[in-house]
Amino acid sequence: MAPIKNGRVLFNEVPSGLPMFHVGYPVPGRTTVYDVSQTIDLDTVPLNGSVLIKVLVVSIDPYLRGRMRAPEVESYSPPFALHQPLHNHGIGVILRTDSSNPAFEPGTHIYGLLDFAEYFIPSIDRLKRFVALKTLLDNPSILPWSAYVGVAGMPGQTAVYGWRAYADPKPNEVVFVTTAGGPVGSMVIQLAKKAGCKVIASAGSDAKVAFAKSVGADVAFNYKEQDTAEVLKREGPVDIYWEHVGGSTFDAFLGNAANHARVIVCGMITAYNDSTGNGVNMKNLISFLSKRIHLHGFLVGEVGAKHPEYVTEFYAEIPKQLASGELKWAEDVSHGLELAGEAILEVQEGRNTAKKVIVIAKE
C-alpha cells in the first residue's frame, strides 16, 4: 500500500499575551496547528518492538491547558514538547504488532495516552500502560468507544475515586457541585443522589443546567445569571463542595459552609488561564477554622495507584451502569482531528455542552 497522509495536531507555541507565565487562552492555529505534512506506510513502517495504532477517539480535558507551558515552569503534569503532537487519553485499535513483542493482538481496542494523530507508534513505555478494552466489554451492554475517555474513563474515575476517598457523605447532607454539566460533575451529582444527599449544581449555560437537572440535581443554576453566594445561602449550608472553579465561587462556598464541611479540590479552572499574578480576593478563609473544614486536593492517577481496588471496581461496575441507563451521561463530539484546537479552546471557555471528545475514525 502506498504511504497515506497522517494528520497530527502539534504544539506550536506557548499561549502568550502577557510577559511572565503561560498566560492566556490557547488559540487554534497558533497554540496548536493541524499538520498534514507527514505520510505513513501502514504496511511497512518499522515498529521497533511496539505497535501501530489507528486512533479512534481522543479526549479533550480542561487540564490540557496546564501542559501547554514553557518547559521551565513546574506543575503537576509534564509540559508538552514544542512542535510535537499533543497527547491525551484516547481509544485506538491495534493495526499491526511487532512479532518480537506481541503485547496486543491486531484488532484489539486499547485505552491509553495516545498522540493526537490519525496513526502512531507509541514508545515502549507508553505501550506498557495501555489497557485492552475488550475485557471491559464482557457484559451484554454496549457503550460507544468514546464513553471510555469520559464517564467510563479518566473523568468518570476522577468523580468516583474522589467521592469515594474524601466525600464521607451522610443522608440529607447538602452537596454543591461546580461545572455540573461535565462528565465529572454530572457523575458526582449521581453519586451524591445515590448517597441520599441534596445536590446544588452550578454550570455556565442553560443546556448544562438542564443536563445537571436531568441527572438528578435538586437545585441547578447558571452561575452567569444567578449569584452563587445567594443560591448557597438559600439552599445551604454546604456539607460537601466539589471544587472545579476557584476564585469567587470557592469564596462563596466558604461563606456558606456547614460545620465539618469537606472540600474535594478536583480542578480550579479560573486559575488555569489567569496568571496575571493579581490573585483573587477571599473574604471567608476564616471558615477553614470556624467551620472545621477538611479539604483534599487530589489527582485521579495518584488515588488510583494508591487504591488499585478502586480501579478494578470502577471497570467492573461503572460501564455496566452507564450502558443500562442506571447512570446517565452525555458527550459533545467533534468529528475530525482538524477540530482539536477549536475543541480545546471551547473547553477552556466553557462553550462545550458536555464531555468533549474528538472522534477521528469510526473503526
Place this chain on the structure above:
Amino acid sequence: MAPIKNGRVLFNEVPSGLPMFHVGYPVPGRTTVYDVSQTIDLDTVPLNGSVLIKVLVVSIDPYLRGRMRAPEVESYSPPFALHQPLHNHGIGVILRTDSSNPAFEPGTHIYGLLDFAEYFIPSIDRLKRFVALKTLLDNPSILPWSAYVGVAGMPGQTAVYGWRAYADPKPNEVVFVTTAGGPVGSMVIQLAKKAGCKVIASAGSDAKVAFAKSVGADVAFNYKEQDTAEVLKREGPVDIYWEHVGGSTFDAFLGNAANHARVIVCGMITAYNDSTGNGVNMKNLISFLSKRIHLHGFLVGEVGAKHPEYVTEFYAEIPKQLASGELKWAEDVSHGLELAGEAILEVQEGRNTAKKVIVIAKE
C-alpha cells in the same frame, strides 16, 4: 466573716470600628471593664448544690476575641453575654462545697471554665465538667498551677491532638509553624523535632524567635523583619503547615508547598480583628490542586471528644515531660484580674512574650 470585695471582669461592649485606632480590637476599660461593685460573704453565700471557688489562674487566649461579638453573629463558640463576667479555662481551689453535692472536697484544685472573678459559684452544668487536678500530680515532679492552662492544658492539648490527628509526619519533612513563640506553636516545634522533621518557625518579636529556637526550631525568623515567602522559598518546600495566621502568610505557604502538603488550621489571627470585610488577596490557591494539599480545620474539644484516648495519654505523659524538662515551655504572667483587659489586647496584638495567663491568687 464580713463580706469582701469580689473583683470581676465584665464584657461591656462589642468591639467596634473606632476610627484611626485599633479597628476591631478589644479596648481595655471599654470592651471589658474591671468591676469591684460586688461583695461576697465566703462563709454564708448560698451554694445551691454547687461549690464556692477561689480562682487562682485564668488563661488568656486569642480565641477569646471571637466570643466578644453580637449574639446574633454565629460562630464556633458561643458569644459572651453583655455585662456578665468573661470566662475561660482556669485553675481554682474549692473553698466550700454544698453538703448535698460533695462533688469535690474543699481544698481540691480544679481545672475548668471559670469566671474572670476572684470568687465564683459555677452552674451545675459547668461544675460537671471540672477536672480535679490532684490526680494529675501523682508524679514527683511539680509544675506551677498556671501550666495547666497552657502547655499542660488546652493550648498544649491543641498542639498534641492536632499534630497527632493530622500531621502524618515523615523524617526530614519540612514543617512551618506560625506564632511559634506561643504555647501551641512551641509545643508543635518540639513534636515536629521528635518526629525527625526540619522546623521553620515564625514569630512577631525577637524574644519569641529566640524562644522558638531554644525549643528546637532549625530556622526561626521575625516575620516583621523578613519576608515569609522568601524564607519558605529558601528553606522549603513545606510539607506540614501549622496555620495560626491566615492572609499573606497562608498564601506564602501555598506558594511554597510541597506535593501532598498537610495544613493544620488551628487559628487565623489576621481574620479575628478584620472587621473591614475587604478580604485578603490570595495568589496561590491553585496549589490546593497542583500540590494535592490536605487541609484540616479543627477544634481541640471536638478532637478530644472523638478520641478520649488522646486526653488520657496527654495527662499521663505531657505534665511529666514538662516538669522533667523533656518538653520546654514558657509563660507570660500578669498578676491581678484588673490587668485582664490589657492582657487580652496584648495577645490580639501579639505583644505577649509567651503563653499569657493571669495569676489572681497564689493559693
